[in-house]
Amino acid sequence: MNQFDLTGKVALVTGASYGIGFAIATGFANAGATIVFNDIKQDLVDKGIAAYAAAGIKAHGYVADVTNEDQISALVAQIEKEVGVIDILVNNAGIIKRIPMIEMTAAEFRQVIDIDLNGPFIVSKAVIPSMIKKGHGKIINICSMMSELGRETVSAYAAAKGGLKMLTRNIAAEYGEYNIQCNGIGPGYIETPQTAPLRVKGNAFNDFIIAKTPAARWGKTEDLQGPAVFLASDASDFVNGHVLYVDGGILASIGKQPE
Ligand code: NAP
Ligand code: GCO
Numbered sequence: 001m002n003q004f005d006l007t008g009k010v011a012l013v014t015g016a017s018y019g020i021g022f023a024i025a026t027g028f029a030n031a032g033a034t035i036v037f038n039d040i041k042q043d044l045v046d047k048g049i050a051a052y053a054a055a056g057i058k059a060h061g062y063v064a065d066v067t068n069e070d071q072i073s074a075l076v077a078q079i080e081k082e083v084g085v086i087d088i089l090v091n092n093a094g095i096i097k098r099i100p101m102i103e104m105t106a107a108e109f110r111q112v113i114d115i116d117l118n119g120p121f122i123v124s125k126a127v128i129p130s131m132i133k134k135g136h137g138k139i140i141n142i143c144s145m146m147s148e149l150g151r152e153t154v155s156a157y158a159a160a161k162g163g164l165k166m167l168t169r170n171i172a173a174e175y176g177e178y179n180i181q182c183n184g185i186g187p188g189y190i191e192t193p194q195t196a197p198l199r200v201k202g203n204a205f206n207d208f209i210i211a212k213t214p215a216a217r218w219g220k221t222e223d224l225q226g227p228a229v230f231l232a233s234d235a236s237d238f239v240n241g242h243v244l245y246v247d248g249g250i251l252a253s254i255g256k257q258p259e
Helices: 019-030 042-054 069-082 106-134 155-178 193-198 204-212 221-232
Strands: 010-014 034-039 060-063 088-091 137-142 180-187 243-246
Touching: 010 019, 010 069, 010 106, 019 034, 019 042, 019 088, 019 137, 019 221, 034 042, 042 060, 060 069, 069 106, 088 106, 088 221, 106 137, 106 155, 106 180, 137 155, 137 221, 155 180, 180 221, 193 204, 221 243
Parallel strands: 010 034, 010 088, 034 060, 088 137, 137 180, 180 243
Antiparallel strands: none
8 A cells, every 4th residue: 555645636826836736735645645735716716727727737727816715715615515525735825025014004914814824724624624524634734934933024934834833733733633634835946936035146145045945046936845745645644733844944054164
């Protein structure tokens, strides 16, 4: 028996038209799962469906905003009807705003918290009742280095991702007895459009990250596939409430010593 096999499982990955969500969903499909994703706009969903098809994957894509409870309960009902009960949820949809805290408006702060923290609460809440009925479920929250560390300009994002780490533990504590495992993945600095402004050639931040990462490189979205398949599969049935940092070693290191 292959403990990492996802055959017959339905996986919903939020905000998975491209980037980390797309790579994780592709990893799940390669392990046998049926892929469902949502995104905020129809053109993103269309692009996502085309990208999955190009990778040989028939994905089911829907438009839904993770911050809208009505849209999310309608989405989950539609998925259950058209595809099946969701076995695996990945709360991936997220945004970042890089603004010094004293220049950030409360509305901007709230928007980040709404998408990055309230969103996972709303989507998890919508899928857990059917997971309880089915007798199992896997929830993976995409956390961040900023679940552990602070840095200039990302106060709202760090507050949201720190909160998401605790939501992860709380779901594990509250629903573990129903054979639901909720874990997080904390990606390090990964090459996606979200980090494109930081990777511009000659940008000192680019060199800073490479120096800070023991692996001495930016992560690739594919680096997250194996860890995600593990946390979605039977192989992790007694792993609950953890955040698995996939960061090339950043959190293990104090940084390179001066020459
Ligand atoms: P991303 O640019 O953060 O995009 C995620 C997707 O979510 C996009 O398609 C986005 O649409 C969508 N989205 C935004 N708001 C939404 C909403 N309200 N409802 C539904 N979908 C929504 O891509 P990423 O860099 O691959 O990041 C994915 C996740 O990993 C995020 O949670 C991010 O914080 C986290 N993460 C990223 C890194 C990294 O280095 N890249 C590291 C650690 C953690 P739009 O394109 O319209 O915004
Ligand atoms: C930033 C980055 C980070 C990463 C990631 C780190 O501005 O510091 O964008 O927030 O995207 O979340 O794990």
